Amino acid sequence: MGVTLKHYGSVKKEERWSSSENQAESPPQITEEKNQELVVSHVPIVSSFNDRIRPLLDAVDKLRHLQVMKEGIQLPTIVVVGDQSSGKSSVLESLAGISLPRGQGICTRVPLIMRLQHHTAPEPELSLEFSGKTVPTSEAEISEAITLATDEIAGSGKGISHTPLTLVVRKKGVPDLTMVDLPGITRVPVHGQPDNIYEQIADIIMEYIRPEESIILNVLSANVDFTTCESIRMSQKVDKNGERTLAVVTKADSAPEGLLEKVTADDVSIGLGYVCVRNRIGNESYKEARKEEADLFETHALLSRIDKSMVGIPVLAQKLVHIQATIIARCLPDIVRKINEKLAASISELKRMPKTLSTAGEALATFMGIVGSAKESLNKIIVRGEYDEYLDDQNMHCAARLVEMLNQYSRELHKFYEDDLTENFMINEIQVLEESKGIHLPNFLPRTAFLAILQKKVEEVSHIPVDFVEKVWTYIEGVIMSVLTHRSENYHQLQLFTRRAGYSLMEKMKERSRNWVTEIFQMEKLTDYTSDPAYLNDWNKLMAQQQEFMDALENEFTVFQIEGLGEVAIAGLWTYEKAIMLQAFDLKMRMTAYWKIVLRRLVDFMALHLQFCARNLVNKEMEEEIVKEVVGRHDGAIEGMLEESPAVAAKREKLNGSIKLLSESKNVLANIMDRIATNV
Numbered sequence: 001m002g003v004t005l006k007h008y009g010s011v012k013k014e015e016r017w018s019s020s021e022n023q024a025e026s027p028p029q030i031t032e033e034k035n036q037e038l039v040v041s042h043v044p045i046v047s048s049f050n051d052r053i054r055p056l057l058d059a060v061d062k063l064r065h066l067q068v069m070k071e072g073i074q075l076p077t078i079v080v081v082g083d084q085s086s087g088k089s090s091v092l093e094s095l096a097g098i099s100l101p102r103g104q105g106i107c108t109r110v111p112l113i114m115r116l117q118h119h120t121a122p123e124p125e126l127s128l129e130f131s132g133k134t135v136p137t138s139e140a141e142i143s144e145a146i147t148l149a150t151d152e153i154a155g156s157g158k159g160i161s162h163t164p165l166t167l168v169v170r171k172k173g174v175p176d177l178t179m180v181d182l183p184g185i186t187r188v189p190v191h192g193q194p195d196n197i198y199e200q201i202a203d204i205i206m207e208y209i210r211p212e213e214s215i216i217l218n219v220l221s222a223n224v225d226f227t228t229c230e231s232i233r234m235s236q237k238v239d240k241n242g243e244r245t246l247a248v249v250t251k252a253d254s255a256p257e258g259l260l261e262k263v264t265a266d267d268v269s270i271g272l273g274y275v276c277v278r279n280r281i282g283n284e285s286y287k288e289a290r291k292e293e294a295d296l297f298e299t300h301a302l303l304s305r306i307d308k309s310m311v312g313i314p315v316l317a318q319k320l321v322h323i324q325a326t327i328i329a330r331c332l333p334d335i336v337r338k339i340n341e342k343l344a345a346s347i348s349e350l351k352r353m354p355k356t357l358s359t360a361g362e363a364l365a366t367f368m369g370i371v372g373s374a375k376e377s378l379n380k381i382i383v384r385g386e387y388d389e390y391l392d393d394q395n396m397h398c399a400a401r402l403v404e405m406l407n408q409y410s411r412e413l414h415k416f417y418e419d420d421l422t423e424n425f426m427i428n429e430i431q432v433l434e435e436s437k438g439i440h441l442p443n444f445l446p447r448t449a450f451l452a453i454l455q456k457k458v459e460e461v462s463h464i465p466v467d468f469v470e471k472v473w474t475y476i477e478g479v480i481m482s483v484l485t486h487r488s489e490n491y492h493q494l495q496l497f498t499r500r501a502g503y504s505l506m507e508k509m510k511e512r513s514r515n516w517v518t519e520i521f522q523m524e525k526l527t528d529y530t531s532d533p534a535y536l537n538d539w540n541k542l543m544a545q546q547q548e549f550m551d552a553l554e555n556e557f558t559v560f561q562i563e564g565l566g567e568v569a570i571a572g573l574w575t576y577e578k579a580i581m582l583q584a585f586d587l588k589m590r591m592t593a594y595w596k597i598v599l600r601r602l603v604d605f606m607a608l609h610l611q612f613c614a615r616n617l618v619n620k621e622m623e624e625e626i627v628k629e630v631v632g633r634h635d636g637a638i639e640g641m642l643e644e645s646p647a648v649a650a651k652r653e654k655l656n657g658s659i660k661l662l663s664e665s666k667n668v669l670a671n672i673m674d675r676i677a678t679n680v
């Protein structure tokens with residue numbers, strides 16, 4: 001039976017990692033007497049356990065080396081965290097039996113992946129893997145080699161980096177363990193450290209401890225209050241009840257008082273339990289250090305009272321090996337599934353990408369396809385008013401937006417020239433009539449007077465249609481550009497040229513509409529004509545009130561209600577002669593009736609003009625302009641136009657990279673599939 005987490009969550013804290021069903025094949029036992037210097041021995045009874053776990057651990061290490069995490073796949077990892085100088089490196093040293101850079105101040109500046117592997121040869125083999133290379137080293141040189149490699153990765157200052165450094169230690173008797181040592185947490189930057197060093201380190205730590213697949217090895221110094229430790233604060237953020245947190249208490253030798261109480265009280269909720277250790281001090285050998293540790297926990301008046309299952313580096317090693325086996329067994333089936341899913345998704349996404357074009361024929365066909373599809377889309381949106389392609393984008397519901405704009409335009413025109421019904425009522429008409437006096441019979445209304453008023457009114461509103469066509473074409477330009485950009489998004493060059501063609505075409509459209517508006521206004525100014533019977537109807541209705549109006553003037557009324565116009569103030573008109581008042585009233589009513597016709601014409605023709613131009617633009621001119629821009633100016637260079645855009649090329653490269661990485665990862669796991677299937 002393999003190591004499983006079947007009871008995960010239902011058993012008490014530590015029991016999960018040491019349930020009795022695992023006892024028959026329990027992790028390597030500690031045989032200090034045989035080889036004092038080593039942590040875990042590889043006697044036959046446990047080697048079968050190791051033989052089974054080792055390939056799985058190797059596979060996980062290979063996946064880590066391939067950096068499968070880049071694809072969002074988390075690996076089961078033992079992550080070592082602790083406040084600065086809490087003794088992290090010392091613990092790792094003790095487990096590996098080698099010297100790491102140690103001391104006060106920040107030593108670990110990059111994530112250090114430490115891969116311990118037992119091997120049978122008497123000579124240890126050490127190597128560092130970083131920046132794509134493997135550098136062999138030795139026990140004597142390891143400390144310096146790590147410092148040099150760290151400098152290469154993170155620079156020689158005090159800065160830190162997310163890029164990991166891997167240390168492989170193959171040594172007889174070490175536990176098969178892979179752990180990640182992270183920079184110690186510091187609140188106050190030391191000389192040469194960036195001001196935001198805390199945030200930087202916290203970022204790295206959170207990145208490693210957040211995944212559910214991570215086991216947090218929280219290194220706490222015996223001489224501090226655990227509740228004040230930053231590393232506890234952080235691990236509690238991601239593992240509130242400590243279910244995946246194991247505490248190692250270092251420096252038991254320097255603060256033995258109250259240690260038993262501290263680890264028993266468990267104020268900081270450590271789900272996987274505590275192991276108290278004493279690391280190597282000064283120039284001690286590892287052999288001496290283990291001996292000192294064993295003696296300390298055996299003989300010290302206070303420390304000897306701590307349960308033996310909670311003290312010493314060998315116990316820590318044993319626990320870690322066990323925990324590691326369990327999380328690997330638990331996580332691997334999920335990892336296999338995720339790799340397969342992501343691989344399939346990347347392959348199908350790559351297939352969906354536009355194919356790379358190799359011949360001029362292919363390029364031409366693609367180009368025509370793009371222009372054709374853009375034309376069809378625009379036809380739907382602008383001409384037919386269908387918006388099924390852009391259901392959620394209201395800006396692309398062109399017909400509705402154009403009607404809104406037209407209504408707004410009509411309102412603006414009507415509002416701009418509302419009649420002055422207050423004290424100046426008819427004053428303008430009277431003045432114009434005065435200026436239009438001529439040698440002719442007095443009861444003829446001079447046409448020049450009517451035209452003078454008409455021209456002034458037309459002139460005054462002329463800016464409204466000019467602004468309106470500008471606004472409408474700018475809107476249509478946005479719609480066209482959006483469709484062209486979208487349709488040619490895979491071909492950067494083509495996109496540039498179609499957009500350019502689009503802009504120059506829109507300039508032409510604006511120019512054409514401006515000219516049209518100017519012409520319309522000239523016509524309106526020159527001629528007062530309509531065949532619309534509404535004009536005469538309205539005028540007659542208004543004129544029917546003329547006599548009443550004159551009576552009101554004569555009787556010196558201050559206001560008069562003209563049906564079809566509203567209440568007007570007439571006190572200012574009492575002094576004028578009757579003859580001029582009759583003419584002014586007639587002139588005013590003619591203009592009132594005619595102005596309605598003019599405004600209606602300005603709105604109706606505008607709608608017809610825009611619809612006509614947009615239809616021509618989409619059905620004919622746009623295609624011509626794009627072909628002229630792309631083929632005409634760049635004779636035969638269509639293949640060049642259809643080179644992939646940098647974004648598409650980058651996406652293709654990324655997908656190819658992902659597929660390569662995931663395929664390699666899949667291969668790594670293929671060799672151990674049978675073991676995963678039987679759950680170790």
Ligand SMILES: Nc1nc2c(ncn2[C@@H]2O[C@H](COP(=O)(O)OP(=O)(O)OP(=O)(O)O)[C@@H](O)[C@H]2O)c(=O)[nH]1
Nearest residue numbers: 084085086087088089090103107108184251278279
């Ligand atoms: N007395 C005693 N000193 C220890 C013990 N463990 C570590 N030390 C000392 O504590 C200091 C800090 O230890 P390191 O292992 O460098 O601590 P660290 O957490 O890796 O440090 P940074 O990576 O800089 O955060 C060193 O001087 C060690 O010798 C221990 O169990 N007992």
